[in-house]
Amino acid sequence: MQKSLWLVGWVAALALAQAACPGGRVAHDLGEVCLPAPPKRVVTLDWRPLEDLLLLGVRPVAGADLEDFPRWVRLSLPRGSKNLGSRTAPNLELLAALKPDLILGYTGFQGRLYPELSRIAPTALYDYLPPEGQLAAMERHFLLHARLVGKEEEGKKVLEDLKRFLAQSGQSLRDKGLAEKPFLLVQAWAREKVYNVFTRATLASELLERIGLRNTWKGRAEAYGLSRVGPEGLVRLVRENPEVLVFLIAQPENNPFKDPAVGPLLRLTRAQILPLAPTTWTYGGPHSARVLVEEVLRAIGGVK
Structure with missing residues (x-):
């Protein structure tokens, strides 16, 4: 009898939970959120x-x-x-005054603020840059974002379109005889005398390898899956890899070719340095992933 009563109570509690959370609970990297209805006031940190x-x-x-x-x-x-304000220190007073019904962010920047954020509104934080599998994480997190805002079917279609685009891009490279072409991807921070080289563990490298290119960098991964070299390291890198496509992302103020200590040396190398548009974001979602691949295809359009 007691067991039957317990079972009835458990079923009733489950029914109440489902009624309060019709879409089900959505897990994130620091907990879970339950939204009775698609949110109308979303904040992204x-x-x-x-x-x-x-x-x-x-x-x-x-x-x-x-x-x-x-x-x-x-x-x-x-x-x-x-x-x-800043992603690492957002204005919490203004955030609370906006009365959001969902807050989205990144564990690396806002994880320490999770207790305060979750008191303001349901909060979902994800680790966008795990040590490996960043492409799979990007796709998973995109679908979770889509589900949280009631756009899951639209999200699935976006990922299907991206998959089809990557397959077509790979076929285009094979048609040009560029399958398995070695590459290096470098992001310049010339003002700080730092150059990030993307290892195979990064989202950007995974995308370029998905379309058939081959990342030839063997350096040790540091934060976010990147290796860091200085100006001399950058010059040595391109000088020692004359047959490798070097894709370079640099905002105007960080362009190494404008650095009088680096630019002339880079021009003397025989490396194929192919600039990508400054607005090429390597840590984004499906949209930025597509832009990165489009930029690479544009850059290698004249490569023989």
């Missing part, structure tokens, strides 16, 4: 969820580091979105 929501046609009421976002991501920000 990192560029990845901001990009994802814009791609899905959802207009966040606020975001962080919005001034720099257009310099890296080729998506227009909607008018009226509030800027909450």
Whole structure:
């Protein structure tokens, strides 16, 4: 009898939980969220969820580091979105005043703020840059973002389109005889005398290898799967790899060719240094992934 009563109580509790959370609970890297209905006031504290929501046609009421976002991501920000300041230290008073019903972000930047954020509104934080499997993580997190805002079917279609695009891009490279062509991907921070070289563990490298190129860098991965070299290391890198395609991402103020200590040496090498557009974001979602591949295909269009 007692067992039957316990079972009835458990079923009733489960029914209440499902009624309060009809879409089911959605897990994130620091817990889970339950949203009774698709949220109407979403705040994004990192560029990845901001990009994802814009791609899905959802207009966040606020975001962080919005001034720099257009310099890296080729998506227009909607008018009226509030800027909450830095991604690492957003304005929590302004955030609370906006009365959001969902907050999205990144464990690496906002993880320490999770207790405060979750008191303001349901909060989902994901680790976008795990030590390995960053492409699979990007796809998984995009679908979770889509599910949280009631756009799961639209999200699935976006990923299907990306998969088809990557397959077509790979076929295009094979048709040009560029399958397995070795490459290096470098992002320049010339003002700081630092150059990031992408290891095979990064999202950007996984995307380029998915279309048939081959990352030839063997350096040790540091933060975010990147290796870091200085100016001398960069020159040595391109000098020792004359047959390798070197894809270079550099904002105007960080272009190594404008550095009088580095530029002339780079020009003397026989390496094929192929600049990508400065607005090539290597840590984004499906939109930025497509832009990266399109930039690479454009850059190697004249390669023989």
